[in-house]
Amino acid sequence: MTMKLTTDSSFVFYSLPGRVVFGEGCLATLATEVEALGAQRALVLCTPEQREVAERVSRQLGERSAGIFDQAVMHVPIETARAARVRAAELGADVAVAVGGGSTIGLGKAIALDSGLPIIAIPTTYAGSEMTTIYGITEGGVKKTGRDPRVLPRTVLYDPTLTLTLPVSLSVTSCMNAVAHAAEGLYAPDGNPIMSLMAEAGVAAIAQALPRLCHHAQDMAARTEALYGAWLCGKVLGHVAMSLHHKLCHTLGGSFNLPHAETHTVVLPHALAYNTPAAPEAMARLARALGSASAAQGVFDLAQRHGAPVSLRELGMQAADLDRACDLALQNQYHNPRPLEQAAIRQLLQDAFEGRRPSV
Ligand code: NAD
Numbered sequence: 001m002t003m004k005l006t007t008d009s010s011f012v013f014y015s016l017p018g019r020v021v022f023g024e025g026c027l028a029t030l031a032t033e034v035e036a037l038g039a040q041r042a043l044v045l046c047t048p049e050q051r052e053v054a055e056r057v058s059r060q061l062g063e064r065s066a067g068i069f070d071q072a073v074m075h076v077p078i079e080t081a082r083a084a085r086v087r088a089a090e091l092g093a094d095v096a097v098a099v100g101g102g103s104t105i106g107l108g109k110a111i112a113l114d115s116g117l118p119i120i121a122i123p124t125t126y127a128g129s130e131m132t133t134i135y136g137i138t139e140g141g142v143k144k145t146g147r148d149p150r151v152l153p154r155t156v157l158y159d160p161t162l163t164l165t166l167p168v169s170l171s172v173t174s175c176m177n178a179v180a181h182a183a184e185g186l187y188a189p190d191g192n193p194i195m196s197l198m199a200e201a202g203v204a205a206i207a208q209a210l211p212r213l214c215h216h217a218q219d220m221a222a223r224t225e226a227l228y229g230a231w232l233c234g235k236v237l238g239h240v241a242m243s244l245h246h247k248l249c250h251t252l253g254g255s256f257n258l259p260h261a262e263t264h265t266v267v268l269p270h271a272l273a274y275n276t277p278a279a280p281e282a283m284a285r286l287a288r289a290l291g292s293a294s295a296a297q298g299v300f301d302l303a304q305r306h307g308a309p310v311s312l313r314e315l316g317m318q319a320a321d322l323d324r325a326c327d328l329a330l331q332n333q334y335h336n337p338r339p340l341e342q343a344a345i346r347q348l349l350q351d352a353f354e355g356r357r358p359s360v
Contacts (some may be wrong), residue, residue, distance in 0.1 A: 002131075011192035014151075016133065016238055020231065022158040024220060027122065030060045030097070036098050038116055041066035043088045045107050045227045047073065050124070053162060057122065066091040072104040074260070078139040088117060089224050095173045099154070101125035102260070109135040109151035121153035124162045126174040126206075126226060127261065128181055128234025132158070139355050142244070143254050158231055159224040167219050171263035172306045175213075175226055178233035179299060180264045182289075183272060184243050185236035186282035189335045193241050193324035196285065198232040203289035205229030207302060209355070214306045215345070243336040244329075245271035247301035248349075251329045258315050265308045266315060269300035270348045273358035278338035296358035304357075311355025 021029055034042050046054035051070045057173050058065040069087050071080055088096065088111055098108035099122040106129060109117040113135055133152045165173070167287040168281035182199035184193060206229035212222035248267050253257045273296035276283050283295040292298025304310050313319075326346045334338070351358070 005193070011029070012190070013192045013194055014239070014316050016152055016288055017132070017154075018119075018152060019155045020158065022156065022228070022231070024160055024224060026157050027060060027159045027162065030057065030122075030157060031062060031064055033120060034061065034064050034067035034095055035159065037095055037120070037154060039118065039141075040064060041091065042095045042097045042120070043084075043091055044068045045072055045084065045096055045098045045104050046070050046100050047166070048106055050104070053124070053165075054099055057097060059315050060319050061097070063280065065092045069107075071101060072098075073087050073109040074103045075138045075143055076103070076106045076136055078137055080107065081137055085111050085114050088115065093117065095120060095248075097122065100126065102117065102127035102129040105129040105153070106136060108153070110137050112151045113137075113148055116150055119151070119153040120155045120157065122157045122159065123227075123230070125166060125170070125261075126178040126230035126233075127335075128178055128230055128237050131231065131234035132238035134238075145250075156231075158227050160220060160227045163223050163227055164218055164220075169307065170261065171213055171217070171226070172210065172303065172308045173229070173265045175210055176265035176268060176299070176303050176308060177261040178230040179203050179206055179302075180245055180249075180268045181237035181242070182233040183268065183286055183295070183299070184245050185233075185240050186212075186285055187275065187337045188240035188273050189277040191351055192240075195236050199236045200285050200289045201230045202232030202236065203286060205232065207290050207298075210302060210306055241335060243334065244274065244338075244340070244345075247334060248325075248329050251325055252312070252317070255328055256317060256321055256325065258312070258317060262309050263312075265303050266310055266312055269296045269303070269310075269353050269358050270352045272296040272299060273351075273360050274344060274348050274359065275337050276360045278336075282337075294358070294360060296360055309355075312349070312353040313355065317353060319353060322346070322353060
């Protein structure tokens with residue numbers, strides 16, 4: 001997995017702070033972790049669907065639980081963020097414990113952005129938000145994203161037992177979402193050998209875990225490996241810039257309301273095929289991690305073999321909207337290993353719409 005350094009290799013490395021507690025049953029350490037932050041009153045955040053697990057978390061906290069706010073939803077509407085901030089203030093909370101996927105952790109971030117409240121994240125999907133300073137809040141139908149160090153969780157508890165309930169279909173697309181972070185990390189302009197190590201190891205862990213997890217959703221060893229891979233991929237997302245793939249997914253999710261993890265799953269093979277001629281070393285490492293001859297085909301096969309959607313059509317995208325999606329994705333310039341070429345990106349979207357297996 002090592003990278004060959006040459007005399008003109010130079011890079012900058014930094015690491016965001018944060019404590020990670022990893023392992024089966026580590027939820028049991030939550031009260032100690034709250035105490036270690038010097039906090040007394042934790043507000044537990046969750047979606048309405050995950051109320052039960054939030055109650056378990058609240059019980060773990062004992063007298064340090066201030067209550068539960070169970071209204072987290074996708075894309076963090078400003079109204080929900082405001083209601084959660086009010087609830088946290090009313091209860092005198094001095095820490096937020098976000099148990100759930102990117103939507104719930106995103107709500108925690110929206111509270112922290114406003115109040116500086118520390119967050120303990122307990123991820124139950126593979127999306128990786130817990131490892132980043134990136135936040136998003138939707139106001140008047142527009143999702144604004146930004147980076148702020150205040151929203152980075154102070155402590156993250158990765159307990160794979162909490163992922164056992166994640167439906168297999170969502171597990172697959174969420175894993176592909178994680179793979180997307182690592183894939184773009186491998187050709188990031190501000191990448192470095194350490195991030196590339198994490199990216200490759202993260203993808204390899206996920207590629208090895210997915211078949212076992214799909215065969216038996218309760219396979220604890222597979223769940224552990226997948227969560228470990230997701231952590232590494234999330235770490236990469238938190239440290240280096242993303243490129244064309246994330247831009248396309250942001251556009252498709254934001255302007256056409258396509259579902260987050262599924263959109264990443266469908267677009268990734270095509271974004272990688274587009275970038276293949278311009279990023280040979282990144283693609284070789286990714287292919288190696290996937291155990292495939294080609295990075296783009298490898299991610300396509302990984303998704304398709306495990307029953308994930310492979311076309312934008314399946315996600316409800318309209319063919320008539322592809323031109324507009326292409327224009328929106330090209331509105332601002334951003335880094336990408338291969339220059340952004342209008343006709344080729346329009347073709348990329350067409351391929352993704354139809355769910356074609358990449359030819360490279
Ligand atoms: P999600 O948080 O929206 O969860 C999807 C559904 O699955 C919810 O109903 C949730 O309650 C349920 N769920 C989650 N874990 C479960 C489990 N273990 N068992 C049963 N049900 C479970 O999905 P997501 O893909 O994790 O997050 C997507 C959101 O996160 C998007 O809005 C995306 O933009 C954001 N995100 C942000 C970052 C960042 O760095 N800021 C990174 C990745 C994703």
